[in-house]
Every structure is written in structure tokens, then in C-alpha cells.
Amino acid sequence: MTEELLRLSKRMSELGLSSRREADEWIARGWVRVDGKVVSELGTKVYPSQHITVERQAAAEQSKRVTVLINKPVGYVSGQAEDGYTPAVALIKAENRWAEDRSPEQFHPTQLRSLVAAGRLDIDSVGLLVLTQDGRVAKQLIGHDTEVDKEYLVRVQYTKGDKLPDSELKRLNHGLWLDGKPLLPAKVRWQNDDQLSFTLREGKKRQIRRMCELVGLKVLGLKRVRIGKVKLGDLPTGQWRYLSADEQF
Missing domain, CATH: 3.30.2350.10 (Pseudouridine synthase)
Structure with missing residues (x-):
């Protein structure tokens, strides 16, 4: 049986190494090796049997990516701003952080860059909304084959x-x-x-x-x-906390 070639970024996403967008970023930076050789050309195709590794910088950058849980109030949209409604990400600021958040993570405004909602919660609904910079988390929660209820x-x-x-x-x-x-x-x-x-x-x-x-x-x-296994718990409306290192969806 002949193997089918796949885009390297797609294969990396399938393997759970990264999201496709992250994969493209890492390939462009020369952080991805296929069978030990650096591949830096976007759109490169690989066979499923080929061995893919990523440089340590990629893993370090990924571990710096934060995931935030917010108790979304009514009147906020979960994703992009639309029709004059405010997106939930606007609530992510130091003064709205839950006082009982036990994560050692320090808040910094750079964390708001590329923080995207992993799943929708419509404007009239409240409760747990996940915002993440980590493509692996987003894929786990909103991939079409998600196992997370x-x-x-x-x-x-x-x-x-x-x-x-x-x-x-x-x-x-x-x-x-x-x-x-x-x-x-x-x-x-x-x-x-x-x-x-x-x-x-x-x-x-x-x-x-x-x-x-x-x-x-x-x-x-x-x-x-x-x-999944992550509960809203006592998080107050309009406040947020970090997903802690020992929590898994």
C-alpha cells in the first residue's frame, strides 16, 4: 500500500504537536525537523511514516502560552467584536482577575495577543468560556472529533x-x-x-x-x-482565572 503525502503542518496538528498555524510559524523559524533535517519551507509535504521533531525553543514558547477561564456575563460576545457588542476578552485585565486564582502565572497584557475563544457562548448566555493562546487546547475543545463534553x-x-x-x-x-x-x-x-x-x-x-x-x-x-473535567466552580461573573498546570479538559 502506498503512503499518501500530507502537508507538514497538517501532520503536526494530527500528531498533537501544535496547531496548524503554530506549525507554519515554527517551520518558518527553522524549528521543525523531518527525519533529522531542518525543513523551513512552508507547504512542505511528508509521509506519515516520517519522523517529525521540534526544537526546544518551540516547546518553550508553547509552554508560555496561557489559557484563561472566564465567567462570561450576558451582553458580551465570545469571539470577535460585532455590531457594537464587546468581546469577552475585554474583561481580561488585572483588576478582573479572581482573587482566589491559585496559578502562579503573572498577568501581562502581551498575553492578550492571539488569545482566542475555544468555543462559543452566545450573547444571552453566561458561564464558562475558555480563551487560549495554545493551539493544542483549541483543537482539543473545538476540533470536529472532540471528545470533550x-x-x-x-x-x-x-x-x-x-x-x-x-x-x-x-x-x-x-x-x-x-x-x-x-x-x-x-x-x-x-x-x-x-x-x-x-x-x-x-x-x-x-x-x-x-x-x-x-x-x-x-x-x-x-x-x-x-x-470536560474543568468546572466553573465559584468563579464570579465577569471575573477570570488561569487554567492551572494540573488541570486537564
Whole structure:
């Protein structure tokens, strides 16, 4: 069987060495070796069996990249500024850092460069949002084959009668379609009389609100409380902390 050539940056991303953007940066700086030889030409292709190593500078630079957890308030967008709305990254400043953050990391404004949201949380939703400079973290959380689930607490009101029928709760767990495609199975259960817990593996635009609409539920409030093994915990609204070295999604 013949091997297929792949772009070096794509192969590095597949191997979990870096994001594609980081890979291109490192190749341009001469920090990547294929079978022991430095490769500095962007767009170079390699065979999967070839051995890829990166120089120590790349690893050192990567370990300096920060990941920040923020408890996003209503009225902030998670990504780029849009239509006069402020992006959540504007809240990342020294005075908004949670006093109980136990990370030894010192805040410096250069950390705001290339700090991107790894996943969306829409303007009307609150809770845990991850901003990272580390391409590996972003890929882990928003790559199309992500294994990381996310948990939300959703306050709802049933609009078609007294109480959501069990058959509709079952459909929320599995059986709904959005955008012409079946949704992956979810875990949806009642937390109390007016609040559901949703655990999802995917994140289509306004997915939970649209799922609720399909079964006659109106969403009154939506809060993300967990991403993988990382919980929102007691982090106050509008404040942030660093992902600590011993935390993994």
C-alpha cells in the first residue's frame, strides 16, 4: 500500500504537536525537523511514516502560552467584536482577575495577543468560556472529533401546557434534527422543577435554545458550568482565572 503525502503542518496538528498555524510559524523559524533535517519551507509535504521533531525553543514558547477561564456575563460576545457588542476578552485585565486564582502565572497584557475563544457562548448566555493562546487546547475543545463534553444548566418554561411530557424529554436526549442532520445523543435531565441539565458533545449555533424550541420549551436562562473535567466552580461573573498546570479538559 502506498503512503499518501500530507502537508507538514497538517501532520503536526494530527500528531498533537501544535496547531496548524503554530506549525507554519515554527517551520518558518527553522524549528521543525523531518527525519533529522531542518525543513523551513512552508507547504512542505511528508509521509506519515516520517519522523517529525521540534526544537526546544518551540516547546518553550508553547509552554508560555496561557489559557484563561472566564465567567462570561450576558451582553458580551465570545469571539470577535460585532455590531457594537464587546468581546469577552475585554474583561481580561488585572483588576478582573479572581482573587482566589491559585496559578502562579503573572498577568501581562502581551498575553492578550492571539488569545482566542475555544468555543462559543452566545450573547444571552453566561458561564464558562475558555480563551487560549495554545493551539493544542483549541483543537482539543473545538476540533470536529472532540471528545470533550460540555454541561449547561438551562432554566426553561413549557409553552404547550402544564409539564413537558417524558416522551419529549427523551427526544431532547436523542432524536432531534437541526440543519437537516440528526444531533448526537445528549444527556438531558431535570435538575429541579424549572431547570434542565444538558450535557453535549457538539456545539451548533444556539443549539440548546433551538433544541428546546423544537419541544415547546422557552429558555429563560442558560449557563455553562463545565467543559470536560474543568468546572466553573465559584468563579464570579465577569471575573477570570488561569487554567492551572494540573488541570486537564
